[in-house]
Amino acid sequence: xxxxxxxxxxxxxxxxxxxxxxxxxxxxxxxxxxxxxxxxxxxxxxxxxxxxxxxxxxxxxxxxxxxxxxxxxxxxxxxxxxxxxxxxxxxxxxxxxxxxxxxxxxxxxxxxxxxxxxxxxxxxxxxxxxxxxxxxxxxxxxxxxxxxxxxxxxxxxxxxxxxxxxxxxxxxxxxxxxxxxxxxxxxxxxxxxxxxxxxxxxxxxxxxxxxxxxxxxxxxxxxxxxxxxxxxxxxxxxxxxxxxxxxxxxxxxxxxxxxxxxxxxxxxxxxxxxxxxxxxxxxxxxxxxxxxxxxxxxxxxxxxxxxxxxxxxxxxxxxxxxxxxxxxxxxxxxxxxxxxxxxxxxxxxxxxxxxxxxxxxxxxxxxxxxxxxxxxxxxxxxxxxxxxxxxxxxxx
Numbered sequence: 126x127x128x129x130x131x132x133x134x135x136x137x138x139x140x141x142x143x144x145x146x147x148x149x150x151x152x153x154x155x156x157x158x159x160x161x162x163x164x165x166x167x168x169x170x171x172x173x174x175x176x177x178x179x180x181x182x183x184x185x186x187x188x189x190x191x192x193x194x195x196x197x198x199x200x201x202x203x204x205x206x207x208x209x210x211x212x213x214x215x216x217x218x219x220x221x222x223x224x225x226x227x228x229x230x231x232x233x234x235x236x237x238x239x240x241x242x243x244x245x246x247x248x249x250x251x252x253x254x255x256x257x258x259x260x261x262x263x264x265x266x267x268x269x270x271x272x273x274x275x276x277x278x279x280x281x282x283x284x285x286x287x288x289x290x291x292x293x294x295x296x297x298x299x300x301x302x303x304x305x306x307x308x309x310x311x312x313x314x315x316x317x318x319x320x321x322x323x324x325x326x327x328x329x330x331x332x333x334x335x336x337x338x339x340x341x342x343x344x345x346x347x348x349x350x351x352x353x354x355x356x357x358x359x360x361x362x363x364x365x366x367x368x369x370x371x372x373x374x375x376x377x378x379x380x381x382x383x384x385x386x387x388x389x390x391x392x393x394x395x396x397x398x399x400x401x402x403x404x405x406x407x408x409x410x411x412x413x414x415x416x417x418x419x420x421x422x423x424x425x426x427x428x429x430x431x432x433x434x435x436x437x438x439x440x441x442x443x444x445x446x447x448x449x450x451x452x453x454x455x456x457x458x459x460x461x462x463x464x465x466x467x468x469x470x471x472x473x474x475x476x477x478x479x480x481x482x483x484x485x486x487x488x489x490x491x492x493x494x495x496x497x498x499x500x501x502x503x504x505x506x507x508x509x510x511x512x513x514x515x516x517x518x519x520x521x
Contacts, residue, residue: 128160134198141194141467142187143460148448151178152195155421155446159201159368162419174418177403177443179376180425181433182450185509188425192372195423201368202232202361207375208424211395221398225408228369229415232361237352244351245344251351252343256280256336259290286337294342296328358412369420373399377426380435396437403443453509458495461510462486469517477521484521494520 129137134153135146142149155178162173180188189205196203204227211221241248257276261269279285334342379392402408405418424444426433433441453461462470463486470486477484498512 129157129198131157137198138191138194141465142190143457143464144453145182145187145191145450148180148182148187148191148450151180151446151448152191152423155423156195156199159199159421163367171418174405175421176446177422178424178446178448179433179444180423180448180450181428182425183429183452183507183509184427185507185511186450186453187510188450189374192374192423192425195370195372199368199370201370202228202235202365203370203372204228204231205372205374207378208373208395208399209375209378211379211398221395221402222408224371224373225365225402225415225417225420226410228371228420229361229365229410229412232365232369233358233412236357236361236364237354240352240357241348244348248344248347248351251347252340253277253280255343255347256290256340259292259339260285260288260336280336283337286335288336289333290336290339291331292334292339292342293329294332296330362413362415365420366416367419371420371422373422373424375426376424376436377428377431377433380426380428380431380433393437396440400437400439400443403440452507455492455495455499458498458510458513459491461513462491462494469513473517473521 131150131153134156135149138149138153155176158176162170165173180191182188192205196205204224206224206227210219211223257273257280260276260280261272276285379395381392402417403422405416407414407416409415422444433447462468470491474484474486494513494516497516498510501516502508502512
């Protein structure tokens with residue numbers, strides 16, 4: 126995949142996100158800097174730390190949408206997670222290191238999919254060979270090769286799809302010990318189940334499947350066999366460490382004006398737990414240790430009840446680039462309704478077209494929807510562009 130320039134990244138983001146030029150410029154440059162860093166000598170490369178970004182702006186202005194689109198453009202391990210999911214070490218809930226474990230899991234799956242595509246043709250050939258062997262009669266014949274080719278031709282012509290064959294599949298053996306984990310410790314529960322499952326001997330059972338289903342199963346099995354998981358794991362960890370991106374949403378919810386008592390103590394604890402992760406530390410995952418020194422962190426928050434300065438000073442210093450997103454006005458709502466490739470007007474037209482209803486929005490109608498959205502946002506809670514969804518649903 127070609128590496129995009131900042132201008133091209135902004136162009137891609139402009140296709141889906143209206144306005145917010147400063148935020149789009151900041152993430153575009155940060156994304157390009159990931160590539161630039163890979164191009165310089167190794168001794169200097171390790172000294173260049175990512176410039177983490179803090180996006181500040183009211184709800185519904187495009188912070189999360191920028192993250193979503195960035196994930197598709199980055200071609201790198203990308204995790205979006207809410208800061209409110211975390212609790213301080215010692216409390217029930219998720220610890221901050223779990224986001225690096227999640228990011229590593231995503232990277233492993235990403236590399237695995239890429240490797241599967243590379244070996245897919247070989248896997249299909251091997252699966253076809255096994256299917257043909259299963260379809261042939263057990264007794265040996267003198268013209269075995271000829272029979273095989275005839276059977277292969279029938280299989281490729283999909284004339285045998287409805288026939289049944291017997292396939293040996295692994296039998297899931299439930300461990301005798303049931304693992305119960307408290308809320309927030311689901312990850313530990315899964316790891317314990319996996320550990321107990323690996324200790325127990327593997328058993329297989331014979332299942333009858335239609336040829337089509339059996340072929341798909343065998344392709345998957347052959348693909349797994351052809352992939353070198355050690356190489357996949359190594360490559361995945363390398364990607365996380367060198368180009369991983371974490372989008373930390375709702376960071377304002379762990380900021381507090383008073384750090385002395387009540388839930389504020391736990392919020393400050395989460396911030397202090399985040400510090401070493403953002404600064405650079407080693408996190409233990411089931412795939413091995415992962416360094417976080419060069420992972421890019423993008424934090425976002427509305428900061429309606431708090432200010433960025435309410436975060437502890439050490440954490441503020443870890444996000445040197447601050448970008449303020451603008452509140453949306455009527456003109457922005459009109460553009461959101463009509464301009465992006467996934468514009469709401471286009472979505473509703475397509476939805477109703479499935480029922481044979483051709484929907485047309487006149488310019489005055491779009492203007493009125495935008496005006497209503499702006500007025501309701503002013504009178505009640507300002508939820509930005511999300512107000513348009515409410516109005517369109519009510520209207521249609």
